[in-house]
Amino acid sequence: MSFEPKNSAVKWVEERLPIMGMLHHALYEYPTPKNLSYWWTFGSLAGVMLVVQIVSGIVLAMHYTPHVDLAFESVEHIMRDVNYGWLLRYMHANGASMFFIVVYLHMFRGLYYGSYKAPRELLWWLGLIIFVLMMATAFMGYVLPWGQMSFWGATVITNLFSAIPIVGESIVSWLWGGFSVDNPTLNRFFSLHYLLPFVIVGIVILHIWALHTSGSNNPTGVEIKDKQDSIPFHPYYTVKDLFGLAIFLIIFSAFLFYAPNYMGHPDNYIPANPLVTPAHIVPEWYFLPFYAILRAVPDKLGGVLLMFGAIAVLFALPWLDKSRIRSARFRPIFKQLFWVFGAVCVGLTYMGGQSADGNIAEIHGMVPVMIDGIAQMKDGVPLMEEGVTFAVTNVLVARILTVYYFLHLLVLLPVIGLFEKPRPLPASISEDVLSKTSPVKEADNA
């Protein structure tokens, strides 16, 4: 099914630059496992979201002014005076959130089906690099509207670098371009926010190149063995992805048109004010798990290292997971632990949004009355009052979850890989598919 152009102009180009053939190979004939589930749709959805962000962002940039005195008003000008400006801006702001949802699901898909294992280590790495670049892009984008959360979020996050010994302070003022987050900071963030998405495009191309070199993984984790196992990408997966895209766009539209500020913070509709600190500084939801890890550590440098470490360990995953079986379908213990790990990540996200000094739960009962740390006595017995006998503090919960996050990746994964007894693998993808369509259904609960 190789590409043979009929049109003579296309042929002329093709002989000099075989770009059509390349695209034809990538989007048409690419042999794809025939058993991919809808979990495999999130990759193309992420690609769509990257385009949505770039296109809406470029048009926003035509109306936006990166200056501390004008940025906030220029965003409101977009919302009020630019034709469909509200649509562009809500699309871009909610698009960033949807992009992260899609990418997180894409990553958890990879974790569940062991897609990071040989020969896909570089593919996994490229994905992680995209993730890191996305976080940098979104962080700087959130600063641009120059609301209270923009300003204070930028201040808190850039200040983290001051934890680095000796050079920390210099690095921070170098990042700021001054002695606080100010106009130079806003300008460079705008410049980089415009640049990084195109760097992401470049890495995405490498990511897809690597994908097409080792081929797609699939729910069985068993590689394609012969022609029986694969189908051409088009029309099978183009149409399946299009259906997935339509469903995704419905969810996106529900937020965009009916709850456009649901994922944002009200404080960002207050213009930035360096003299007034908001009661709670919270980053965008997609940073919350990392923010929870940061705050779980009492030491600033330790917190920063652990937060970056939480992403860095993911790079080592292909070597930490000792099991040679990819898919969790055939790994009974890993499968349970995967869901625990998923719940821990959701828990970290939740804790990241809670205030650092609150309690998540309290047990009330009678406690001794204390004055200056001394229990008050009456007739030889301690005076009691109604009070909190035991408090589960937010910090404690965040710490337990943080420890588990690293425990799972650094200890449990290597260890269970060594002793877990996998369930028998199907001989091939097509055998697996046939066993499911035949009347005697094999128990499967992937």
Add this chain to the structure above:
Amino acid sequence: MLKLITSLSIAALVSMGIAGGAHASGGAIELKSISWHHGGMFGTYDRASAQRGVQVYREVCAGCHGLGLIAFRTLADLGFSEEEIKAIAAESDYVDGPDGEGEMFERPGKPFDVFPTPFPNENAARASNGGAFPPDLSLIVKARADGDNYLYSLLTGYTDAPADFELPDGMSYNAYFAGHKIAMPSPLSEDAVEYSDGTPATVDQMAQDVTVFLTWAAEPKMEQRKSIGLRVILFLLILAGLFYAVKKKVWSDLH
């Protein structure tokens, strides 16, 4: 597919459960909640109420608060006629210039001007308000969680302070303001305005009306957004159905 949906909804339920549980334990004051005409999927701004709200804003709030993002011309969205808009604008004076001689001059407002700000700068505003700053109200409804209910609750939430509550001089007690000590004296009192449409000007009525107006001010494109949204989602539903059918057809020759 079914499994995917189930696991997604389980995840959603779990996270909602956690959030709900935590909410109940947090001691935040519950806001009064109104079923607004602008709420819900099909909600639109109640024009009559918003127009009364403009009157409340101009006669009461404008003494202390600005509305610097709202141009008079946009009042047309609320059903004001061109003549009315010109008249409203002309009631304030604006510094313009320089003229041919290089002099600045004052002129009456035009529809393209924005609502005036009562104080020349923040310090002047603070000096007249016991050190507190009355914020610009253009975005206030979006700048507070559950903004419309919050604003309505705030405006109707002035009560006597509990006996053991220490209220500094010049402060008022408000059940819904964070910390309960607010530097804004209760702005609304019975018949503070005389509505041109004859509606009785109760505190509750004025609070609702000005809230509708300020909700519009914060999100003037809401109606356009919702109506486009409806069409987009209907279109996508049909498209999804079509893609599903095509997918079924294309895949039917496999297995």
